[in-house]
Amino acid sequence: MRLEKFRGIIPAFYACYDDQGDISEARTNALCDYLYEKKVNGVYVGGSSGECIYQNLEERKSVLSYVANRLKGKMTLIAHVGAPSTRDSIELAKHAAALGYDALSAIPPIYFKLPDSSVYKYWSEIIEATPLDFIIYNIPQTTGYTLTPSLFEKMLANKKVIGVKNSSMPTMDIERFKKVGGDDVVVFNGPDEQFVAGRIMGADGGIGGTYAAMPELFLQADEFLLQGKFEDAKLIQSQINDIIIALCSQNGSMYAVIKEVLQRRGVNVGGVRAPLEGISEEDKGRIDGIVQMIDKAIQRFCK
Ligand SMILES: CC(=O)N[C@H](C=O)[C@@H](O)[C@H](O)[C@H](O)CO
Numbered sequence: 001m002r003l004e005k006f007r008g009i010i011p012a013f014y015a016c017y018d019d020q021g022d023i024s025e026a027r028t029n030a031l032c033d034y035l036y037e038k039k040v041n042g043v044y045v046g047g048s049s050g051e052c053i054y055q056n057l058e059e060r061k062s063v064l065s066y067v068a069n070r071l072k073g074k075m076t077l078i079a080h081v082g083a084p085s086t087r088d089s090i091e092l093a094k095h096a097a098a099l100g101y102d103a104l105s106a107i108p109p110i111y112f113k114l115p116d117s118s119v120y121k122y123w124s125e126i127i128e129a130t131p132l133d134f135i136i137y138n139i140p141q142t143t144g145y146t147l148t149p150s151l152f153e154k155m156l157a158n159k160k161v162i163g164v165k166n167s168s169m170p171t172m173d174i175e176r177f178k179k180v181g182g183d184d185v186v187v188f189n190g191p192d193e194q195f196v197a198g199r200i201m202g203a204d205g206g207i208g209g210t211y212a213a214m215p216e217l218f219l220q221a222d223e224f225l226l227q228g229k230f231e232d233a234k235l236i237q238s239q240i241n242d243i244i245i246a247l248c249s250q251n252g253s254m255y256a257v258i259k260e261v262l263q264r265r266g267v268n269v270g271g272v273r274a275p276l277e278g279i280s281e282e283d284k285g286r287i288d289g290i291v292q293m294i295d296k297a298i299q300r301f302c303k
């Protein structure tokens with residue numbers, strides 16, 4: 001029951017900037033409202049997609065506040081509080097707890113290659129700082145650190161650890177983490193390109209960086225799985241993957257392209273922060289095509 005709210009489709013929330021590149025409360029609210037309207041199950045705030053790595057502590061705190069003010073009580077709120085130092089991570093964690101977030105999450109320490117003992121200590125100190133539940137974020141391709149089932153098991157001895165958001169590519173990792181944790185933990189699929197496979201291998205839900213560009217399609221994929229319509233789920237995943245490949249094939253970074261897609265879908269969240277690159281003139285025309293792909297897929301699959 002306690003874990004029931006950590007299921008379904010949980011978009012990773014994007015950084016919302018004004019035209020000067022500062023965090024925008026109004027644009028953050030607009031993204032909140034759009035996602036609420038789409039009936040997603042929750043949001044994951046301040047992760048990779050939130051450009052957390054390019055924001056200072058005050059900025060990250062204000063984003064957490066704006067989202068909680070707008071969405072608290074309307075959907076599940078997960079705060080990503082991973083930061084370079086344990087000290088800053090704890091400060092973010094306490095802020096999220098005071099705002100009433102449903103759970104915390106954090107990547108392992110980055111930059112220095114630290115041993116498992118340091119990773120364990122880092123996560124444990126964040127967890128001890130607040131009463132909130134905690135979701136480990138395993139994303140080896142960006143952090144360079146791979147969570148093993150044995151460290152996961154060790155972390156699970158702490159009852160506040162409720163699961164893992166797994167972004168490694170093998171779907172077998174999802175199956176292994178689920179095996180270690182059983183029904184008492186939630187495992188989220190990370191790679192959006194294999195959402196359907198991840199769910200079949202045992203993921204309870206998904207947290208993803210492209211969900212907000214096309215929430216209708218991920219909600220429908222999840223629905224097909226719940227109904228046992230695997231052929232339909234496979235078809236929609238294939239269509240989603242064509243769209244993700246297009247999102248990643250422009251001059252601008254994937255997030256810049258997604259923000260332009262959102263703009264065309266009626267939500268202005270500004271651009272991306274450097275060193276992420278913005279879209280080019282040539283990208284603009286091609287992004288029209290991506291929006292058409294999304295619209296066509298919605299027409300085809302979503303009733
Ligand atoms: C490496 C990375 O950022 N992974 C995200 C989180 O798991 C995904 O949601 C991707 O944004 C998505 O799968 C697109 O490649």
Ligand SMILES: CC(=O)C(=O)O
Binds near residue numbers: 013049
């Ligand atoms: C899932 C994802 O992209 C994030 O961490 O924000």
